[in-house]
Amino acid sequence: MAFLVRSNLRQLIVILALLSTLVAVINMFIASAKVQKQALIDNTLLSNEAYASKLADSTQAFLESALLELAYSAKNIAQNWPQKRYLNQETQRLSKQNYAFNSVVLSDANGVVLASSDNAIELHGQILTTPGPLQALKERKPLISQPYESSMDNLLVLISSPIFHENGTYLGYIGGSIYLKEKNILSRLLGEHYHHDGSYIYVVDNKKRLLYHPDKERLGSAVHTNPLLDLALSGGTGAKAIVNSKGIEMLSGYAYIPAAGWGVVSQRPADATLNAHEGLMQKILLHSLPINLTMLSLIWLCAWLISSPLRQLAANAKNMRQRTTIQRVERIQAWYFEANELKHAFLHGLQNVHDHVGQLRQDVRTDPLTGLNNRRALERILEKCDITQTFFSAITLDIDHFKHVNDTFGHDVGDIVLKELAFLMRSTSRDQDFCIRLGGEEFLILLPSCSLEVAADIAERLRLDVEKHEFTTVGKLTISLGVASWPQHANSTTAVLKIADEMLYAAKQGGRNQVRTAPLPKID
The missing domain is CATH 3.30.450.20 (PAS domain)
Structure with missing residues (x-):
C-alpha cells in the first residue's frame, strides 16, 4: 500500500489500463475460441445430417x-x-x-x-x-x-x-x-463416400448389420454397441456426437430409408473438424495483434489525459468555498471513478437538494396506490397543453359496480383491483399518454396529439382488455368509458373533461361495459 501511495498517478493509470486491456483481450480470445469451436461442431453435425438425409432420399428413390x-x-x-x-x-x-x-x-x-x-x-x-x-x-x-x-x-x-x-x-x-460387396448402382450411391480426413458413411439394416462400410471385411457383421443406430432406425433424421467402437469421437448425422428399413449414418471425426479450429484461432490472433498494439500505444497517450481531471480537481480544492468553484467543477470532464467521486464531493450537497425537491414534486403529483398521475399532475398537464396549443383527447373511465367489490371482498381487494386496472391502462395507452387517477375508481387517460377516432379505438381496446382480464380474487369486471377531444368539443380544456364525464355517464346509463364518444358539434 505504501508503494501505491508514493506512486505517480500516471503510472498507476497506465498499469491499470494495461491490465484491463490484457484481461479483455484474453477474455475475448477465449470466448471467441469457444464460440468458433461450437460453431464448427454444429455446422459439421448439420452437414452430416443433411448428407445422410440426401443419401437416404436417393436410395429410397x-x-x-x-x-x-x-x-x-x-x-x-x-x-x-x-x-x-x-x-x-x-x-x-x-x-x-x-x-x-x-x-x-x-x-x-x-x-x-x-x-x-x-x-x-x-x-x-x-x-x-x-x-x-x-x-x-x-x-x-x-x-x-x-x-x-x-x-x-x-x-x-x-x-x-x-x-x-x-x-x-x-x-x-x-x-x-443386389450384391452388397460388389459394384452396382446402389454401391455407387452408398459405398463411395470415404474421405482423407476420416469422414465416411455406413448403412445398417433393421438388425443392425453393416450393409455398406469402408471396411469391406465388416460387411454383414452386427453392431450392437452404437447408440446412434437406434436413432437411425427409428424412422427420423438427426445428428449427434458419439464415441464409436474404436473410442473415436465422431460427429454423426443419420437418416432412415423406409423402403428397406435401413439406416444411413454419415460421420466425421471430431478431431478433423477441430483441426480447422486451431488454424482459425491462430489467424484470429495474428489479425488482432496490430489492433492490440495500437490499443497499448493509445493507453500511453491517454494516461496524461486521464490524469488531467484530477489535476484540475486538486487545484480547485483550495477554493471550494467560492461560488464560482461549483461552476468550474461542473465543467471538469471526469473520465474515471476517482475523478468522478471527487467531482461529486463538490456537488453532493446541491445535487441532494435538487434530488429531494424533485422527489417531493413527484410525490405531490403521483397517486400513492396506483403510481399513476393525480389531479395535481393533471392541472399542470392541461396548463401545458393550453400554453403550447397541443390538441388532445381524453378518456374517462371507472369500474362498473366497484362498490359491490369493496362490499363483498373488502377494501384491500378493491385496492388490488385498482392497481391491476392501472397496469392495464399503462399497457394499452401510448408512451406519450398520461394515465391519471382522479379518485376512487375514477380514472382518466389524456392523449396529447391524438385524434378522437384513435382515442376511441384505444378506449375500446382497453375495455376489451379489462373484460378479458381475470382480476385477483374478484374475477371478471367491466369498465365504462367516455371519450372527448379538445378543442373539437369545447374551447376550454376543463370543459372537455366534463364532456368526457358526460359520455361516461351515458355509457353507464346505456348498460355499462361500453365506450361512448362525444359527437362532433354541428357546423352551421
Missing part, C-alpha cells in the same frame, strides 16, 4: 424405381407366360439395361428358376432355398428382402415382384439381386 421396374416386367411376363425365349430375354434385359441388379432370376410358383441372367446361369433349373427367394414365394407381393448369404456366398438383397396370371393365378416372381 432407387429402390422404389427398382420395384416399379420389376412390377412392369412382371406384368409383361404374365402376358407371355410361359414362352421360354421371352422369359430369357426379359431377365437379360433387366440385368443389362442399367446395371441396377447384379443378377436377375425368374422363378415359378414352386421356386424353380425358369430363367436367369448370364452371371447366374448356374441357377437355371434349380430350386432356390435361400431366405430371399423363400420370402418372395411366401409373401407373394413386391418386397425388398432382408440381407442374406446366397448359395454362392454373396451378401445380397433380393428385390422382387410377384407374377400373377390375368385370372389371378400366382405364377412365380421376377427378382433382381
Whole structure:
C-alpha cells in the first residue's frame, strides 16, 4: 500500500489500463475460441445430417424405381407366360439395361428358376432355398428382402415382384439381386463416400448389420454397441456426437430409408473438424495483434489525459468555498471513478437538494396506490397543453359496480383491483399518454396529439382488455368509458373533461361495459 501511495498517478493509470486491456483481450480470445469451436461442431453435425438425409432420399428413390421396374416386367411376363425365349430375354434385359441388379432370376410358383441372367446361369433349373427367394414365394407381393448369404456366398438383397396370371393365378416372381460387396448402382450411391480426413458413411439394416462400410471385411457383421443406430432406425433424421467402437469421437448425422428399413449414418471425426479450429484461432490472433498494439500505444497517450481531471480537481480544492468553484467543477470532464467521486464531493450537497425537491414534486403529483398521475399532475398537464396549443383527447373511465367489490371482498381487494386496472391502462395507452387517477375508481387517460377516432379505438381496446382480464380474487369486471377531444368539443380544456364525464355517464346509463364518444358539434 505504501508503494501505491508514493506512486505517480500516471503510472498507476497506465498499469491499470494495461491490465484491463490484457484481461479483455484474453477474455475475448477465449470466448471467441469457444464460440468458433461450437460453431464448427454444429455446422459439421448439420452437414452430416443433411448428407445422410440426401443419401437416404436417393436410395429410397432407387429402390422404389427398382420395384416399379420389376412390377412392369412382371406384368409383361404374365402376358407371355410361359414362352421360354421371352422369359430369357426379359431377365437379360433387366440385368443389362442399367446395371441396377447384379443378377436377375425368374422363378415359378414352386421356386424353380425358369430363367436367369448370364452371371447366374448356374441357377437355371434349380430350386432356390435361400431366405430371399423363400420370402418372395411366401409373401407373394413386391418386397425388398432382408440381407442374406446366397448359395454362392454373396451378401445380397433380393428385390422382387410377384407374377400373377390375368385370372389371378400366382405364377412365380421376377427378382433382381443386389450384391452388397460388389459394384452396382446402389454401391455407387452408398459405398463411395470415404474421405482423407476420416469422414465416411455406413448403412445398417433393421438388425443392425453393416450393409455398406469402408471396411469391406465388416460387411454383414452386427453392431450392437452404437447408440446412434437406434436413432437411425427409428424412422427420423438427426445428428449427434458419439464415441464409436474404436473410442473415436465422431460427429454423426443419420437418416432412415423406409423402403428397406435401413439406416444411413454419415460421420466425421471430431478431431478433423477441430483441426480447422486451431488454424482459425491462430489467424484470429495474428489479425488482432496490430489492433492490440495500437490499443497499448493509445493507453500511453491517454494516461496524461486521464490524469488531467484530477489535476484540475486538486487545484480547485483550495477554493471550494467560492461560488464560482461549483461552476468550474461542473465543467471538469471526469473520465474515471476517482475523478468522478471527487467531482461529486463538490456537488453532493446541491445535487441532494435538487434530488429531494424533485422527489417531493413527484410525490405531490403521483397517486400513492396506483403510481399513476393525480389531479395535481393533471392541472399542470392541461396548463401545458393550453400554453403550447397541443390538441388532445381524453378518456374517462371507472369500474362498473366497484362498490359491490369493496362490499363483498373488502377494501384491500378493491385496492388490488385498482392497481391491476392501472397496469392495464399503462399497457394499452401510448408512451406519450398520461394515465391519471382522479379518485376512487375514477380514472382518466389524456392523449396529447391524438385524434378522437384513435382515442376511441384505444378506449375500446382497453375495455376489451379489462373484460378479458381475470382480476385477483374478484374475477371478471367491466369498465365504462367516455371519450372527448379538445378543442373539437369545447374551447376550454376543463370543459372537455366534463364532456368526457358526460359520455361516461351515458355509457353507464346505456348498460355499462361500453365506450361512448362525444359527437362532433354541428357546423352551421
